[in-house]
Amino acid sequence: MKKHLALTLSAILLLTACSGGAQATTAAPQATQAATQAATQAAPAATQAATQAAAPAETKAEEQGEKVLIVANPTDCKTLLPFSGGGTANANVINQIYDGLTIRDPQGQIIPGIAESWENVDDLTWIVKITKGIKFTNGEVCDANAVKFTADLCMAPDSTLPANRSDLADVLDTVTVIDDYTLEFKTKEPFAGFPLRLFSFKVFPPKYFEEKGQDYVAEHPIGTGAWKFVSWEKDNQVVLEANKDYFRGAPYYDKLILKVIPEATTRVAALEAGDVDIISGVPSSQMERLAANGGLSIISWPTTRTMFVGMNTINCEPLKDVRVRQALNYAVDAEGIVEAILGGNGKAMATVCLNPSYTGYDETIQGYEYDPEKAKALLAEAGYGNGLTLSMTYSPGKFMNDTEVVQVIVAQLAEVGVTVNLTEKEFGLMQTEMKEHTIEDLWFNGLGGPTADGDLETQVGWSSKGRYSCFQDEELDALYNKALTATNPDERIQLWHDMQHLYIDKAPGIALYQFYGIYGYKSSIKDWTPKADEIFEYYQCHE
Amino acid sequence: MGKYIIKRLMLSVVVLFGVTLVIFLLLHLTGDPIDFIAPPDASEETLQAYRVQYGLDKSLPVQFAIFVRDALHGNFGTSYHYNQPAMQLVLERMPATITLALVSLAVAVIWSIPAGSISAVKRNSAIDSFVRVFSMFGQSVPSFWMGVLFILIFGVKLKWFPTFGSGTPAHLVLPVLTLATHSAASITRLMRSGMLDVLGKEFITACRAKGLSERVVISKHAFKNSLSSVVTIVGLQLATLMGGSVVVENVFAYPGVGRLIVQSILTRDFMVVQAGVLLIAVGFIGINFIVDLLYAVINPRIRYE
Numbered sequence: 004m005k006k007h008l009a010l011t012l013s014a015i016l017l018l019t020a021c022s023g024g025a026q027a028t029t030a031a032p033q034a035t036q037a038a039t040q041a042a043t044q045a046a047p048a049a050t051q052a053a054t055q056a057a058a059p060a061e062t063k064a065e066e067q068g069e070k071v072l073i074v075a076n077p078t079d080c081k082t083l084l085p086f087s088g089g090g091t092a093n094a095n096v097i098n099q100i101y102d103g104l105t106i107r108d109p110q111g112q113i114i115p116g117i118a119e120s121w122e123n124v125d126d127l128t129w130i131v132k133i134t135k136g137i138k139f140t141n142g143e144v145c146d147a148n149a150v151k152f153t154a155d156l157c158m159a160p161d162s163t164l165p166a167n168r169s170d171l172a173d174v175l176d177t178v179t180v181i182d183d184y185t186l187e188f189k190t191k192e193p194f195a196g197f198p199l200r201l202f203s204f205k206v207f208p209p210k211y212f213e214e215k216g217q218d219y220v221a222e223h224p225i226g227t228g229a230w231k232f233v234s235w236e237k238d239n240q241v242v243l244e245a246n247k248d249y250f251r252g253a254p255y256y257d258k259l260i261l262k263v264i265p266e267a268t269t270r271v272a273a274l275e276a277g278d279v280d281i282i283s284g285v286p287s288s289q290m291e292r293l294a295a296n297g298g299l300s301i302i303s304w305p306t307t308r309t310m311f312v313g314m315n316t317i318n319c320e321p322l323k324d325v326r327v328r329q330a331l332n333y334a335v336d337a338e339g340i341v342e343a344i345l346g347g348n349g350k351a352m353a354t355v356c357l358n359p360s361y362t363g364y365d366e367t368i369q370g371y372e373y374d375p376e377k378a379k380a381l382l383a384e385a386g387y388g389n390g391l392t393l394s395m396t397y398s399p400g401k402f403m404n405d406t407e408v409v410q411v412i413v414a415q416l417a418e419v420g421v422t423v424n425l426t427e428k429e430f431g432l433m434q435t436e437m438k439e440h441t442i443e444d445l446w447f448n449g450l451g452g453p454t455a456d457g458d459l460e461t462q463v464g465w466s467s468k469g470r471y472s473c474f475q476d477e478e479l480d481a482l483y484n485k486a487l488t489a490t491n492p493d494e495r496i497q498l499w500h501d502m503q504h505l506y507i508d509k510a511p512g513i514a515l516y517q518f519y520g521i522y523g524y525k526s527s528i529k530d531w532t533p534k535a536d537e538i539f540e541y542y543q544c545h546e
Numbered sequence: 547m548g549k550y551i552i553k554r555l556m557l558s559v560v561v562l563f564g565v566t567l568v569i570f571l572l573l574h575l576t577g578d579p580i581d582f583i584a585p586p587d588a589s590e591e592t593l594q595a596y597r598v599q600y601g602l603d604k605s606l607p608v609q610f611a612i613f614v615r616d617a618l619h620g621n622f623g624t625s626y627h628y629n630q631p632a633m634q635l636v637l638e639r640m641p642a643t644i645t646l647a648l649v650s651l652a653v654a655v656i657w658s659i660p661a662g663s664i665s666a667v668k669r670n671s672a673i674d675s676f677v678r679v680f681s682m683f684g685q686s687v688p689s690f691w692m693g694v695l696f697i698l699i700f701g702v703k704l705k706w707f708p709t710f711g712s713g714t715p716a717h718l719v720l721p722v723l724t725l726a727t728h729s730a731a732s733i734t735r736l737m738r739s740g741m742l743d744v745l746g747k748e749f750i751t752a753c754r755a756k757g758l759s760e761r762v763v764i765s766k767h768a769f770k771n772s773l774s775s776v777v778t779i780v781g782l783q784l785a786t787l788m789g790g791s792v793v794v795e796n797v798f799a800y801p802g803v804g805r806l807i808v809q810s811i812l813t814r815d816f817m818v819v820q821a822g823v824l825l826i827a828v829g830f831i832g833i834n835f836i837v838d839l840l841y842a843v844i845n846p847r848i849r850y851e
Binding site for chain 2: 081082084087088089165166168169170173221236237238239240262263264265266268269272273275276277278429430431432434435438462463469470471
């Protein structure tokens with residue numbers, strides 16, 4: 004019986020393999036296709052092994068006389084093609100090779116990139132002027148035509164750029180070339196955040212792209228950036244060499260190697276051993292010890308990420324009452340957490356988003372001070388004077404110091420009579436549950452990133468149509484839409500101030516702190532600053 | 547013998563089919579991969595467009611059938627995140643993992659077989675105690691801790707070896723030592739207990755009575771007969787190591803298959819997970835088959851039909 008089953012199954016599968024799905028006549032070409040595919044799949048594996056063995060020997064020889072900068076980050080990129088999404092991990096590599104129309108400075112403010120200026124002439128129209136004198140590393144000129152070429156690629160209905168829609172096509176209506184260095188962009192709706200969206204608008208070299216096609220360009224990228232692509236060994240390292248004609252200034256180093264070390268302890272050990280020159284993601288517990296090491300410099304830097312405790316106001320009855328939400332804010336001492344747990348590497352926030360790196364942040368707006376008595380009073384007023392039990396979840400290790408911070412929060416909530424049942428969860432599952440509103444009552448999370456702006460964070464985390472939002476409030480939505488479409492800069496800034504006030508009043512979550520990244524590097528390296536959007540630049544630093 | 551091989555091949559097909567089905571179902575239970583591909587602010591049309599693009603809008607049975615049909619033609623799908631063929635991504639990492647696995651196992655075996663045998667022969671001596679303590683240590687110490695310790699001592703303090711990465715033989719030393727310690731512990735103990743078992747048998751006394759030298763008794767008779775359990779465990783260890791050791795790969799930033807698969811699970815990159823698991827399953831089946839053949843080689847009385 005077993006033998007017959009095995010025999011039948013094998014026969015069926017064998018027939019499927021030969022049949023090729025549709026007609027019997029296609030069997031032959033499909034068999035050859037399978038063979039070639041298997042061969043091509045084996046070949047890269049073999050070349051990969053060869054390159055891996057050859058590369059270190061090469062680098063050793065070149066290192067003598069060549070200035071090499073080695074950087075270690077926790078994650079690798081997944082692709083070298085712009086307009087592919089993927090957040091900071093991809094951007095950190097892609098942005099070395101390509102430039103965007105706009106760039107963010109170390110504090111997170113938008114500055115000119117390939118675009119030297121952008122003017123909002125009416126609700127939907129922007130006149131963008133291109134910086135003159137920029138060349139791609141293959142010699143092509145980067146002008147309005149290159150920008151138009153890229154825009155067309157992105158907006159084509161059959162575009163296969165993975166994130167073309169969310170990066171650009173969803174907001175842009177038309178792009179017209181006015182002259183060699185001027186373009187007119189028309190958006191579908193008034194969009195105040197347009198200049199920041201241009202950050203993801205990386206420019207392709209038209210002739211090269213047309214000649215070689217998207218797939219080739221994805222593996223052999225050429226851009227206007229400070230670095231030229233040399234090689235990529237997945238999950239291991241990306242090797243780049245300097246673009247001496249870079250329009251913002253030639254790099255000091257001849258080679259930049261971006262390595263991947265997922266484990267924080269190993270990253271720190273590598274820096275101490277001198278195997279790498281710069282690392283990101285230093286645990287705050289290591290800061291003092293490393294700072295005492297004369298050969299190393301340690302620096303902490305604000306990021307665009309804001310940490311908060313999310314609240315499931317959809318499915319948790321008590322949390323639907325704004326007094327309860329406000330009480331939880333009074334109960335948690337954000338400043339104390341920043342001092343004691345983070346060693347001052349963070350900034351207590353009044354709101355759950357819109358941190359100092361965003362347009363319209365107002366330093367003077369006060370949030371909830373630490374006041375457990377007030378918290379208890381509010382809870383009593385809301386009818387929970389005898390205590391309240393809530394569930395909470397988080398993903399240990401996802402963010403630096405998360406376990407310690409969460410434990411303090413649980414303890415401080417207990418002090419005002421709120422019992423918290425804490426669980427641990429895989430972050431992907433948390434995301435899915437956020438989407439379906441089946442997540443615990445409270446959870447620890449942070450929102451931020453390279454293209455995050457006040458408008459994006461609000462839309463994602465706190466608006467009614469946000470995929471991961473567990474908060475639905477018409478007032479917040481209305482104000483957010485108004486701020487998004489306001490074209491007068493002063494009006495816009497005032498609206499974001501109002502937004503901050505509204506966030507505080509509504510208390511959709513427990514406001515915690517702006518996340519600071521901690522970085523370590525060889526003391527001999529000068530003029531390297533981290534960046535608020537965590538997409539680092541290496542063309543200015545030198546020894 | 548030929549019939550035996552065919553029978554094994556057919557059974558392998560059944561196993562692989564079963565593995566594919568289980569992995570497919572489990573993955574789809576973990577949630578919607580689109581959440582991890584599409585940016586958080588994507589519109590519903592964009593999400594739907596992604597679903598159509600990756601074939602995720604079809605029903606589960608249809609998706610499975612398409613996967614099996616494509617797999618039989620060598621097409622294991624495209625990674626949602628890398629946008630490259632899933633199997634190619636897995637195969638790219640295999641050489642590194644295979645190197646690590648083979649070298650670790652070789653080091654483990656080179657230690658274990660002599661250590662286990664001597665331990666058994668010189669039972670309760672100082673050497674025996676040392677080997678047994680070492681094995682207990684090797685099996686109890688978490689590889690994460692051992693790896694980090696090696697990095698700190700040999701990488702940072704002594705600067706004898708690189709602290710992370712791959713590429714040169716020097717890069718292999720610390721990861722291999724970490725992995726080999728675990729394997730060696732199990733193999734040593736099995737070697738030792740196997741030998742002790744055989745040494746207690748009557749035919750050994752008979753050999754000695756015949757007048758054979760102790761060396762011949764041990765090497766030709768006791769040793770050969772205790773090999774079968776060792777071969778089993780070595781095979782199992784090799785198969786496990788081929789799947790990549792996630793902990794060691796993470797600690798040493800060693801770009802192997804284990805890390806790729808775990809990362810793909812966390813980012814719901816279904817195709818890569820399926821391709822990786824299938825490849826490991828094939829490896830397991832192959833290694834088990836070789837182990838079974840080796841039994842026949844070691845013990846000529848075993849015959850397959």
